[in-house]
Every structure is written in C-alpha cells, then in structure tokens.
Amino acid sequence: GAVVSQHPSRVICKSGTSVKIECRSLDFQATTMFWYRQFPKQSLMLMATSNEGSKATYEQGVEKDKFLINHASLTLSTLTVTSAHPEDSSFYICSAEWVVPGVLFFGSGTQLSVL
Amino acid sequence: DAKTTQPTSMDCAEGRAANLPCNHSTISGNEYVYWYRQIHSQGPQYIIHGLKNNETNEMASLIITEDRKSSTLILPHATLRDTAVYYCIVRVFNDYKLSFGAGTTVTVRA
Secondary structure (H helix, E strand, O other): OOOEEEEOOEEEEOOOOOEEEEEEEOOOOOOEEEEEEEOOOOOOEEEEEEEOOOOOEEOOOOOOOOEEEEEEEOOEEEEEEOOOOHHHOEEEEEEEEOOOOOOEEEOOOEEEEEO | OOOOEOOOEEEEEOOOOEEEEEEOOOOOOOEEEEEEEEOOOOOOEEEEEEOOOOEEOOOOEEEEOOOOOEEEEEEOOOOHHHOEEEEEEEEEOOOOOOOOOOOEEEEEEO
16 A cells, blocks of 8 residues: 655654654655544544645644644645643644545554653 | 444454444445554554445455445454454545544454
C-alpha cells in the first residue's frame, strides 16, 4: 500500500510552547489530508480536513487558532499545536486520501506530551 | 453517514478464520462499507471496502448481505499480529469524511 510518513513520532514539550507535526505522502499525491486526535482507550476523532492550496476545514469544537494546519503541497501537510497545554497531550494521527475515495493511508502517529 | 454497530470485543484462535460482524441497517444505496484496523499505538490500516458485491484481497474478505444491512469481515487465517481494533465504517463514496466509531477489539490467542 501507499506510504504516509509522520514526524516526529513522539514529542515532549513545556506548556506554552508550540509543536509542529509533519505528514508526508511518500509515493502519491494527496489533495486531501486529514488530522485526527486519539485519547487513551478512545476512538479516533477527526479534527480537520486539509486541502492543498486552501484553508483547512475544522470540525466543530476544534479551535482553528490553536491547531494550525498548512497543506502547501500535494505531499505535505503540517499541524502546529500553538501554546500547548497539558490537556493537548494526545496521540495525533494524519492520513492522506488515496486515488480511491474513502481509502486513507495513515501515518504512524505522534504522541504529544505537554508538561 | 449511516451508523454501524459492532461487538465490543472478540477472541479468536490463531490459525483459524476470524469472522467480524458489522450491522449497518440504515445504510443507503450510495454508501460503501469500509474496514480499517488499528494495532496498538499505530496509525490505522486500510483493509478492504465494498458496495454490494463480496470483495477479497490479500488481507481479508468482505461479505455483504443482499439487503446490505450487515457485513462480515473475514480474516482467513488469523495470526497473533492480527490482534487489533477493527473499525467498520459506512460512508458515501465521495464524501470527504471518514468517521471512526468504537470498533471491535480482536484478540488472537495462540
């Protein structure tokens, strides 16, 4: 299957700092990428949909000024958690939609811990 | 998108077929059934999808009932590495969202 690379896999930061997570589709171009968040023992929650060259679409309840998404090219989307706080600690996962609608390839996830 | 119902958990024996059920009684004609799985602490993995015909690939088979109100994912020879949470998702083909429910926690035992 197609490969989506996500970095970093784990990050620990101090409260108040910003963290950037990168998501790259390595062997296909992805017009649409998705960002999910997952708390322990819970399912994935869609945060936002990222479309190349346009503004991201955020799900209800997700603060767009806190979770900045940039999709500057067909192979790269970034999520920046600004002024992170302990409640932002979570597992963040990106995905890219393949040429077949509904078929998503996922990154390996980023475990964010805010102290 | 139509709601899906899956058992919370199930065990299966290594080497045996694992049959994972999913109910989607409110599915509409243009909605597909997708299956994904998530191994602990990893990103989800696409398994298979279908509309109304049975589908098979190198990972699994998908059996959809004639009325399309339920489906079964079959892992033909379960291995310990198939232990994961399996998600059954119903989605309109060209809808941009894929929403995950609680899934079924499958534990393959030696």
